[in-house]
Amino acid sequence: MAINAGGSLNSVPAPKQQTLATNYLDLASGSTDWAQQYVPDLMAEEAEVFGPRTISGFLSQVGAEESMQADQVVWSEQGRLHLSFKGKVKTKAGGITSGTSGLITIDKDIDETTTYTTNVHGVRNQDTIIIAGSAGVVKCLVTEVAAGNSDLEVEVYGHASLDTVGFEDNDPITVLVYGSEFAKGKKYTNFAGAQAEDRGANEPVFKSFNNKPIIMRDYYEVSGSDAARVGWVEISTEMGDSGYLWYLKAESDTRARFTDYIEMAMLEAEKGLPGTDDTADFLTGNDAHTSGTEGLFAAITNRGNVTTGVTGVNAATDLAEFDAILAEFDKQGAIEEYMMFVNRSTSLAMDDMLASMNSYGAGGTSYGVFDNDADMALNLGFSGFRRGSYDFYKSDFRYLNDKATRGGINDAAGANAIRGVMIPAGMSTVYDQMVGSNMKRPFLHVRYRASQTDDRRMKSWVTGSVGAATSALDAMQIHMLTERCLVTQGANNFMLMK
Numbered sequence: 001m002a003i004n005a006g007g008s009l010n011s012v013p014a015p016k017q018q019t020l021a022t023n024y025l026d027l028a029s030g031s032t033d034w035a036q037q038y039v040p041d042l043m044a045e046e047a048e049v050f051g052p053r054t055i056s057g058f059l060s061q062v063g064a065e066e067s068m069q070a071d072q073v074v075w076s077e078q079g080r081l082h083l084s085f086k087g088k089v090k091t092k093a094g095g096i097t098s099g100t101s102g103l104i105t106i107d108k109d110i111d112e113t114t115t116y117t118t119n120v121h122g123v124r125n126q127d128t129i130i131i132a133g134s135a136g137v138v139k140c141l142v143t144e145v146a147a148g149n150s151d152l153e154v155e156v157y158g159h160a161s162l163d164t165v166g167f168e169d170n171d172p173i174t175v176l177v178y179g180s181e182f183a184k185g186k187k188y189t190n191f192a193g194a195q196a197e198d199r200g201a202n203e204p205v206f207k208s209f210n211n212k213p214i215i216m217r218d219y220y221e222v223s224g225s226d227a228a229r230v231g232w233v234e235i236s237t238e239m240g241d242s243g244y245l246w247y248l249k250a251e252s253d254t255r256a257r258f259t260d261y262i263e264m265a266m267l268e269a270e271k272g273l274p275g276t277d278d279t280a281d282f283l284t285g286n287d288a289h290t291s292g293t294e295g296l297f298a299a300i301t302n303r304g305n306v307t308t309g310v311t312g313v314n315a316a317t318d319l320a321e322f323d324a325i326l327a328e329f330d331k332q333g334a335i336e337e338y339m340m341f342v343n344r345s346t347s348l349a350m351d352d353m354l355a356s357m358n359s360y361g362a363g364g365t366s367y368g369v370f371d372n373d374a375d376m377a378l379n380l381g382f383s384g385f386r387r388g389s390y391d392f393y394k395s396d397f398r399y400l401n402d403k404a405t406r407g408g409i410n411d412a413a414g415a416n417a418i419r420g421v422m423i424p425a426g427m428s429t430v431y432d433q434m435v436g437s438n439m440k441r442p443f444l445h446v447r448y449r450a451s452q453t454d455d456r457r458m459k460s461w462v463t464g465s466v467g468a469a470t471s472a473l474d475a476m477q478i479h480m481l482t483e484r485c486l487v488t489q490g491a492n493n494f495m496l497m498k
Contacts, residue, residue, distance in 0.1 A: 058341065058399065059263055059446060059486075065457065067450035072212040073487055079205030083122050083177040084110040089133070089162060090151055091169040102140065102162030104131065104173065106150040111492075113207070116150045122202045123152060126180050133173040135166035141181060209303075213449055213485040214269065214293045216262060220254040224474045227466045251478055255460075258480045262458075264405070266446060266486040269295035293485045296444070297418065303491035305332075308415070308498050318353055319387070325422075325495060326388050333493045335424040337391045342420030343400035343410065346497065350394060354382045397421075415498065422495035443493065448484040456483040 090103040106121045108114060123129070127142045131154075140154035159165050167173075272291040300306070305328055307321065329335070342350070384393040400418060401407045410417035424443050449456040459481040462468075466476035488494070 064445045074210040089171045101155045130176045218258040219479045299488035300496040304494040337425040341397035346419045420497040424493045
C-alpha cells in the first residue's frame, strides 16, 4: 500500500541537521505542513499593554447598594427652613408710592425652583422683611398680602417709601423674612378684605424626587467545537482568571466590559422626555412614562452646582476658585468633608496651586517634605487639604483619564469637558416613601431590583449544549443582566467641575 504525501509538505530528509528549503515549514505562507524541523518560538503570555483596563470601583468608594422591589424609587428632601425669595418691585397705577410705601411681588423661591402665582409663598401680614437690590438694602413691614396673587404691600423702616431709597419699578430684588411686629391688642387683616386673628400656619415644605431602574444586558457565545479546543496563549484578566482557553479570555473581557457599563450608566444616564417620539415609545410603549434613568452627572447638572473655574479653562486651579466653591457650599448644607475625583490635568493643577502656597515652593526646595536628604524622595503631590472649615480629599478618577472612556470624550468636548466631581462625605436623612419612615442613606447609593424570587443586582447564567445541556444550541452562551438606578440625595451639595 502506497502513502501519497501532500504536495505542499517540505519533508524531504537531509543527511545532516541543517536548514534546507525542503525540510522546513513556512507558517507565514499558510502551508499545511507540520513536519518541520524547527517550530516557532511562541511567547505564551499575552502582553498587558494598557494596564488595568476596567474603570469600575468609583461607586463602591463613595456609595452603597440596597435592594428594592418597586418600579421606581421615590424620596423626599427637606426644603429650606427660612423664607427667602426672588422678586421685583411691582408697577402700580400712580407709581410704587401710591397709597403705600411700596409694593413688591414674589416671583420664585431663593433656589429658583418654585414659581409663585398666588400667595402660597408663606409671607404673611405683619412679617418683617429685608429687601435687597441694586438700590440698596432696606427693612420693611408687610402691611397687606394681596388675595389671589403674590403682591405684598410694605412700609419701609426709616424711609418714606421704596422710591426715596432709589428703587424703581421692576427692579429685581431678594426678599428675606426675619421676624414680625404687632401693635398691642390689634386685630389685623392678612388678606385684602378678610378679617381674621389667624394668619394661617406655614406648613413644612419638602421636595419629592424619583428615579427608575434600567435593565442592562449582555452575553458572550462560543461554539461547542471551539469550547473543546485548548489555545496556546496564557492569559490573565481583570476578573482574576488565568489559563489557556482562549474563549475564557473573551468571556472575561465581556464580563469586565459589562461591569464597566453598569458603572458608566450610573454616571452618564439621562432621562427621556415623556409625551414625545423618543425612546419612551420604544421602551415602554407609554408616553406617560419616561425611559432612561438619572445618572450622577445629570443629577448634579439639574439639581446641583457646576463650576467652570475662575479662568473658564480649568476648574479649581487657584484659591479664588475654591473660595467661590466654599461660598456656594455655605449657601447649601455646609457639609465640611468632600471627596474630589478629578482627571489628571486638574489633579496636577491642584498640586501646583497647593505647592505655590509653600514659601519655599518657588525655589523648588520643599513641597511639604522636611529634613530632606539626597536619598529621600520628594513628594510633589497632595492627597488633600483644608480651606476654611472644609476638608477636601483628592483622588484620580480613571474614568476621566482613560482614552477609551471619558478621557477621549473630554479631548473633543472643549469647555464642556468634565474635569471632576465633588461628593459630600457622610450620610443624609430623608423620608423614604416606600418604607414610610425617615432613613439614613449615603448621599450617593445604588438601588437594584431584588426579591426572594429573583436577585437582579448582577445575574449570570449559562445556556446551550456545552457542559450541562439546556438547549439544542451547539454553543455555550453566558448571559449577564442587571436592573438598577442611582439615587443622588442632596444634589445641591454636589459640585460638577467643567
